[in-house]
Amino acid sequence: MINHKDTNTTKGHKSVSFVSPAALWFNASSSMSDPLLLWRDEFPILQHTTYLISNSLGAMPRAVPGALAAYAHAWATRGVRAWESNRVPAAECGPGNDRRTPHSELRTSHLEDGWWEMPIAVGDMVAPLIGASPGEVSMHQNVTLASAMVLSCFDFRPPRNRIVLNELEFPSVRYVYQALRDSGAELVVVPSDDGIRVPTGRMIEAIDERTLLVPFSHVLYRSACIQDVAAITAGAHRMGAYVVLDTYHSAGVLPLDVQGLAVDFAVGGVLKWLCGGPGAAFLYVRPDLGAHLKPRLAGWQAHRRPFAFEGEMDLREDAWRFLTGTPQVPALYAARPGLEIINKVGVANIRAKSVCQTSLLVELARERGWRVNSPLDAAERRELRFAYRPSPAAVTGNRLGHEALDVGVLFSHAQNAAIAENHEGGVAVARSTAYIEPSFALVPAGP
Numbered sequence: 412m413i414n415h416k417d418t419n420t421t422k423g424h425k426s427v428s429f430v431s432p433a434a435l436w437f438n439a440s441s442s443m444s445d446p447l448l449l450w451r452d453e454f455p456i457l458q459h460t461t462y463l464i465s466n467s468l469g470a471m472p473r474a475v476p477g478a479l480a481a482y483a484h485a486w487a488t489r490g491v492r493a494w495e496s497n498r499v500p501a502a503e504c505g506p507g508n509d510r511r512t513p514h515s516e517l518r519t520s521h522l523e524d525g526w527w528e529m530p531i532a533v534g535d536m537v538a539p540l541i542g543a544s545p546g547e548v549s550m551h552q553n554v555t556l557a558s559a560m561v562l563s564c565f566d567f568r569p570p571r572n573r574i575v576l577n578e579l580e581f582p583s584v585r586y587v588y589q590a591l592r593d594s595g596a597e598l599v600v601v602p603s604d605d606g607i608r609v610p611t612g613r614m615i616e617a618i619d620e621r622t623l624l625v626p627f628s629h630v631l632y633r634s635a636c637i638q639d640v641a642a643i644t645a646g647a648h649r650m651g652a653y654v655v656l657d658t659y660h661s662a663g664v665l666p667l668d669v670q671g672l673a674v675d676f677a678v679g680g681v682l683k684w685l686c687g688g689p690g691a692a693f694l695y696v697r698p699d700l701g702a703h704l705k706p707r708l709a710g711w712q713a714h715r716r717p718f719a720f721e722g723e724m725d726l727r728e729d730a731w732r733f734l735t736g737t738p739q740v741p742a743l744y745a746a747r748p749g750l751e752i753i754n755k756v757g758v759a760n761i762r763a764k765s766v767c768q769t770s771l772l773v774e775l776a777r778e779r780g781w782r783v784n785s786p787l788d789a790a791e792r793r794e795l796r797f798a799y800r801p802s803p804a805a806v807t808g809n810r811l812g813h814e815a816l817d818v819g820v821l822f823s824h825a826q827n828a829a830i831a832e833n834h835e836g837g838v839a840v841a842r843s844t845a846y847i848e849p850s851f852a853l854v855p856a857g858p
């Protein structure tokens with residue numbers, strides 16, 4: 412049910428007039444029969460907050476406390492045996508394990524232990540979201556490390572020592588690539604004209620026979636612009652280069668087929684749109700390529716006989732080959748409920764709803780002459796960002812660039828952009844749209 416409280420009473424914004432997006436959205440999509448709305452109950456924060464900041468941290472699924480209790484229970488009762496697989500009966504998982512869900516079809520894999528296997532077992536839950544097969548995805552602490560794992564497979568010696576990336580890529584990833592200049596890598600940074608997109612042709616022209624790697628985002632974090640994975644990958648392959656696709660803002664919310672597109676490497680994290688919390692990122696490596704690579708960062712989880720504690724590395728041939736040392740077990744427990752929900756809801760359904768919501772917002776913004784910092788064409792747009800002018804009287808900023816309005820609306824103004832579309836944990840919701848007015852009132856572009 413949509414709750415209409417407070418939409419017009421944001422302190423300091425009573426004078427702002429607007430057409431209610433909620434009303435339009437209702438008319439357009441028959442939300443009462445929208446099956447995605449049923450999933451709202453799985454996200455406790457939605458009871459009291461309009462959560463417009465999945466681009467930073469996705470909402471926590473209701474099953475996460477139970478999953479973390481299951482982790483503690485396994486540690487407490489099974490001790491070191493928790494490294495081995497064991498299905499834990501839900502009743503044993505102690506307080507916090509609330510399994511009363513309207514979605515009884517949800518599996519309970521988030522309660523299982525088997526800690527050693529978890530980096531690949533959780534990777535198996537990511538695999539269908541990006542078009543990979545079971546056993547092809549490994550879990551890591553973050554994308555920076557997953558990218559470093561890829562880089563550790565290569566030498567950057569001329570004549571093939573170039574890395575071609577565009578200026579709108581996420582900084583942390585850029586830092587890792589830039590650091591390689593000391594090891595002989597040459598960086599080619601492809602510019603953007605508008606801060607929203609980088610022309611595909613320009614990216615492809617920058618790739619030549621000196622190019623070794625082309626790291627690029629499926630969806631640009633600044634503008635939510637969708638980049639042409641097929642064209643850039645084909646362009647890189649024509650020149651004998653490899654692509655490293657950052658799927659942080661696309662996995663689970665935009666259809667992707669890494670196998671069909673012959674993507675060499677894909678990285679991403681569960682923190683945002685996959686509602687998996689911090690500490691779990693993923694790496695896909697094209698299996699026929701991976702079997703021949705020698706990652707220098709690999710640790711004992713990558714060894715064929717890790718418990719023989721041999722003096723020399725003997726790399727496995729599968730995705731385990733790209734693992735390091737002891738896995739981040741609690742984070743992997745926390746990641747499973749969100750992945751389960753997104754798999755159940757379906758990427759195509761999430762994408763369809765996102766297109767519907769963002770199209771409405773674009774229409775409303777344009778009516779008001781507000782600047783949209785994202786592509787106007789839905790086919791080129793994943794989420795939506797607006798030019799933003801902070802309103803100190805109404806908001807409490809913090810150094811992370813988040814703002815909490817007194818009506819319980821959370822959004823981001825990092826990079827001078829506010830997120831004005833949200834599917835609240837990978838699942839688009841009507842109430843979010845109904846409550847978007849306060850943040851809309853804050854986002855008209857300044858002069």
Ligand SMILES: Cc1ncc(COP(=O)(O)O)c(C=O)c1O
Nearest residue numbers: 553554555581583632657659680
């Ligand atoms: C496109 C993209 N890549 C990577 C990251 C984060 O990288 P890491 O997992 O190393 O923190 C972000 C975070 O916002 C991002 O937007």
